[in-house]
Amino acid sequence: MSAAYATFGLAPAMRAGGVLANGDVQVHRDFLDFIVDGRPLLFQLSDLDAVSPLASDVPPAIFTAQVRSLLGETDAPLPNGRHVIYGCPECEDLGCGAVTAVIERDGDDFIWRDFAWQTAEAVDLQLNGYHGIGPFRFQGAQYRTALGSLLRDADDSEGSRRRVLLIGARVAVLAKLAAALRTIGIGADITHEVGEVHADELRGYGAVAFGRAVTEEERAAVRRSFVRAGVDVAYVDGLAPIVPLLVAQIEHALDRRPVEQRRLTRLVAADGEAGVEVTSPCRVRLTAYRLDRLYRTHAQEVFDGVLEAGRHRIALDAKAVRGESFVVARTSGSVLVEAMAH
Template sequence: MKAEYATFGLAPTAHTGGIPADGAYGARAGAAQVPEEKPDFTRDRRVLLVGPRTGLFARLAAALRTSGIGADITREAAGAHEEELRAYGALAFDRTVGEDERSAVRAALAAAHATAVCVEPLAPVVPLLAAQLEQALGPRHPGPHLLAALTAAPGEARLVSTAAARIRLTGYHRDRLRRTHAHPLFDGSPEPGEHRVPLDARIAFVVARTDGEVLVARAGRDAFGAPPPSG
C-alpha cells in the first residue's frame, strides 16, 4: 500500500537558547531501572574514538556511556590487538588526527577483519556526533525498522515511518557567535507513512529518534563553520 503523505502539525519552534558546542545529551529518564536498557557493552554497542582523551571526544564518550553505549578513546588504535578491534561496531576520528594515522588504523581494522563502521563527524557537536554513532551501530532492537528514512533540504525534512510510534525530531544550527542551538521540531506519534516537517532556514542538521533508533540528515549547507575531515 502506498504511503500517504502528511505534514506534522508543528512549525519550527524558536530556538531553545544557546547550548555549548558539546551540548547536553543524556539517556531517557529512568532508563537505568529498566533491565533491557542497561548498558550493553557488546560489539554491537561499542564505539572507538581515535583522538585525544580531552575536549570534544571526552565529552562525547561520557554522553555515549550515559545512553548505554561503550566508548573508548585512544591514539594507539593501530597497535591494538585484533580481538580488541573486532569488538567495536563503529569508530570516529577526531579532526586533529592526520591522514597517515587514519590510514594506519584502517589497515589494522582490515587486517583484523573488523566490521566497525567509520563515521565522518558532521560537526563538532556532542548530540549530533552521538546520534551519528548510534545510527552507525543500528537499532537496539531486532525486527523491522520504525524509521525507514530521513532526508532534509533547506526548508523541509521528510521522514518515513513504518509503524505508529513516538518520534522526536530535533534541528541544530550555529549562530554568528558560533553558539549551537537545538530546535525541537516534533514530538508525537504519527501514523505510518511519509511525513513532512517545515524547517527554519537556519537549520543545518536534523536528528530523528524513536525507541532504539536514530537517523541523522544534513539540511542544505553546513552552518557549523568547519569542513568535514579528509579521508
C-alpha cells in the first residue's frame, strides 16, 4: 500500500430531481460528497446515480450515526468493516446496489480500501471490485476535522432552503408546477405579493421563479424584498409554461456548487444541434420540448448515451426542435436548460 496521502474534504452535492419526458419522476436529494484530492469521489464512478450517506433529508440522529461510523467511533454497518460510500437515491435497500469500502485506522491515519459494488451482505472483490479506485490514505487531523464539523452543526443550512417561491399569472400552471416540485421533494409556494411577507419567511427560500407574464417592475419589487431581508436567492425566468421544463430550470437554479464540482458544465442549443460539455464520463440525456401554434406541448427524448469527458456536438431531430423549442440536458447530478436559437 502506498504511503502517499490523499486529501479529504466534503462539499455540497445534489442528485437532480425532475419530471422526465416519459412521465417518470426522479426525487431531488441534497447530500455531501467526499472530495478526494480536490475532486468529487463520485466522479470516479462512471455514470453512477447515487448519493452519499450524508444526505440533508436524513433524520439528525441517523445523520450523526453515519458520521460517527465514518470516523470509526462505532462498528461498521456491514460485515468485514465495510461502509456504504454511495447508495440508492430512492431508498436505503442494499439490494438496489451500493458502493462500499473498508474504512480502517492505521495509527493516526484513516484508510479507505477495497471499493466494490455490493448488493448483498457478502461481496466478491474479484468480480465486483473497483480495481482502479483507491486505496486512499487520509491524514487523521484533516479527516476528523472535515467530518467532526458535521457533528457540531448537524443541520445543513443549504438543505434547509430547498423551497421555491412561484410568482406568475397562470394559476393553473403554477399549481401543476408546485405539485410536480413537491413530488420530487422540493417545497413550493405560490404568491403574487412578497412585500408584506416577514423576512424570516423569505429566508426559507432558495429560489424564486417568475412566469413570463410577470412584469419587470414586479420582478424588481420582489428582488428588493429579498435584499431588504438579507436573503441571497437564485432567480428563474420561466422559459415557457411547460412544467417539466420549469422543473429543470429550478433544479439548475438550486445547484449552487462551483462549476469544477459538476459533471455537466455547458449546454448550447442552436441550429438543430446541442453542444454539451462534461468533466468526466457519464450518461447524458437530452430532451426537447416545444410549443406548437396552438400552444400545445410536445416532448421528445433526442439523445441518451454515455459521453466521455470533453465537448460534444449532437445533432437533434429537426421536428423536435422546430419553432419555439427548448433543450434540457441531464446527468444524475446536474441539469442545464437552453432555448433553441434558430
